[in-house]
Amino acid sequence: GKVQIISPRKVTKEEAYQAFLSALNILSLTTVETGKVIKIMPVRTAVKGNLKTFLGSSWTPMTDEIITQIVPLKYIDAKEIQSIVTTADAAQSSQGKSAMTTDQKLSSAELSITFQWHACFLTIHRPDRGNSLSPRLIADLHRALDLVVASLGLPTENSPPENSRTTPTPVALVITASPVESASPKGQSRTWVAGGDLKELAKLTSPAEGARFAASASHFLDRLDQLPWPVIIAIDGDAIGGGAELAVAGDIRLATASSRLLWKQIRVGLATGFGSAKRLVDRIGVSRAQDLLFGEKTLTADDAHRLGLWTEVLEDRQQLENAIKQRLSGLCSLSKEALAGQKQMFWSATRSHPGAAADAEIDVFQKIWGNPTHQAFMNQFGAKKIAALSSLAPSPTSSTNGATSSPPSNRITLERNFLSSASGSFTST
Numbered sequence: 001g002k003v004q005i006i007s008p009r010k011v012t013k014e015e016a017y018q019a020f021l022s023a024l025n026i027l028s029l030t031t032v033e034t035g036k037v038i039k040i041m042p043v044r045t046a047v048k049g050n051l052k053t054f055l056g057s058s059w060t061p062m063t064d065e066i067i068t069q070i071v072p073l074k075y076i077d078a079k080e081i082q083s084i085v086t087t088a089d090a091a092q093s094s095q096g097k098s099a100m101t102t103d104q105k106l107s108s109a110e111l112s113i114t115f116q117w118h119a120c121f122l123t124i125h126r127p128d129r130g131n132s133l134s135p136r137l138i139a140d141l142h143r144a145l146d147l148v149v150a151s152l153g154l155p156t157e158n159s160p161p162e163n164s165r166t167t168p169t170p171v172a173l174v175i176t177a178s179p180v181e182s183a184s185p186k187g188q189s190r191t192w193v194a195g196g197d198l199k200e201l202a203k204l205t206s207p208a209e210g211a212r213f214a215a216s217a218s219h220f221l222d223r224l225d226q227l228p229w230p231v232i233i234a235i236d237g238d239a240i241g242g243g244a245e246l247a248v249a250g251d252i253r254l255a256t257a258s259s260r261l262l263w264k265q266i267r268v269g270l271a272t273g274f275g276s277a278k279r280l281v282d283r284i285g286v287s288r289a290q291d292l293l294f295g296e297k298t299l300t301a302d303d304a305h306r307l308g309l310w311t312e313v314l315e316d317r318q319q320l321e322n323a324i325k326q327r328l329s330g331l332c333s334l335s336k337e338a339l340a341g342q343k344q345m346f347w348s349a350t351r352s353h354p355g356a357a358a359d360a361e362i363d364v365f366q367k368i369w370g371n372p373t374h375q376a377f378m379n380q381f382g383a384k385k386i387a388a389l390s391s392l393a394p395s396p397t398s399s400t401n402g403a404t405s406s407p408p409s410n411r412i413t414l415e416r417n418f419l420s421s422a423s424g425s426f427t428s429t
Contacts, residue, residue, distance in 0.1 A: 018147060111140045113148065117328045119232075120148050120170040124177035130194030131177045133242050137197075138216050145223055148173070171331040171339075173227060174324060175250065176234040179317075190258060195241025202383035204369075211366035214273030217242065218362060221249045221275055225347050228340035230331060234324055235259045235310070236317050245274040248283060251343070252327060253310045256320050261299040261309065263292060269374030273365040282350050284308055 005011055005019055114121045122144055124131050148170075180191045196213075204210050224231045231250035239247035240262040247253065247261060265271050272280075272293065280289035284307050291297070304310040314320045331339065368374070375383070 014143075014146070018143065110137055111144055113144050115170065117325055118170060118332050119172045119174050119324075119328050121174045121176065124175075124193065127178065127180050129197055129199075130180050130182075130191045131243070132194040132197035133217065133246075134197035134200040135213055135216075136200075138213070138220060141220050142216065142223075145220070149227075170229060171328055171334075171336070172230045172232050172252075173224070174232045174234055174328075175224075175246070176236070179237040190237040191243075192235050192237035192239050192259060193243030193246055194238075195243045195264065198378070198381045202378050202381035205384045207366045207369040210273075210369035211362055214365045215362050217245075218273065218275040221246070221279075224250055225350075228343065229336070230339065230343065232324060232327060234320060236320060238262055241265055241268075242274060245272060245276040245279075248276065248279060248309050249274075251346075254312050254314060254320055254323050254327070255301050255304065255310045256317060257301050257313055257315055259301045259304075259313075261297075261304050263296055263298075266293065267296055268377045269368070269371050271365060271368060273362065280309075 005016060011019070110124065110126050112121075112123045112125060114123070122141065124137065126132060126134075126137065177192050180194075182189050182191065201210070201213065204213065230252055232252045232254060233247060233250040235247050235253065235255035236259060237256075238260045241264045244261045244263055247255075265273075271277075277289070277293075280292065283289075284292075288307060292299075299307070299309070301310065301313045305313045312323060314323050375385075
């Protein structure tokens, strides 16, 4: 089938792709049926009173706004947005057929974006894979962040700021995941984020591919530090490997008492790759960071709180939600300009050379990807033979004074190449 986008301005490829995915989500589809057409129209044409009431009386839609910019509302109430995305035959029918809505949620959706309690929530939901971080999910996290930032009229990395916004400015961004319960020989376990998706990562056959994946994840965590609002990480369950790196990112980290941090990177022949070497040193100091990673430590919630990695520990999920609400309520009473300024100061204080440490981490990550221990571990997941490190490791370059030095890192280039390869193809008219 086809997706038809009606817009008074030229729609970028990224916007078209977001519109395509958003339409499928809202209509609870995984594909567009052959012979069917989904029509996406300008907001001014589509908005009804109940949606405007939700957004606030001061919100005025602009003629060049398209549905992709208010997609975060799709999980609030299907009835509020069913008039925005409709099938073409339903829209044109004289009998006024009902449009399909999200009464049945897209069960394969791995990431949801919602606005509640004056904040934007990104929720990871991959129950069949333990909420593990696949290349596609990392790409989706970037796109979700682009969508949220663009909807507020703020500049993204690939677009200039708009003159208006389509959603209320949030007081914070909250990142969480739907916990996955599973049975193990040691009893029932609860996983928050299980690190990298090993079945997907087993398909990477060179250190450069591994570095591109790590670079994109590292860049996403860097972007959280540069947002103009606080970022709250809400943890409920075990955070393993790359999941542990996500669980120590952001500005405020709230966790349930049963949650744990499990640092397993060295055990599988790797090391931190998402910028966490620098992040851990900033949070707890180099000696404790070394003890944590070299010792493959598993930290209880109380341990993580005592070290300063987690801000607050709550008894259970209900208390976690209450704590989030309380934090957001407090942030609502503060000046958004002051919050943004204070956050910028924290960024400047901890990243006097933004990205330098993370770049160095990616360079080392690439060099150790595919070493014998890592290869043996990944073989359990069907990995192909990873190319020899010696043929891909960067060669030293000479500086002006004759000393050798490593070539400048290309973390952002690696990350952009990764996002390009992770993005699916689509057709729109």
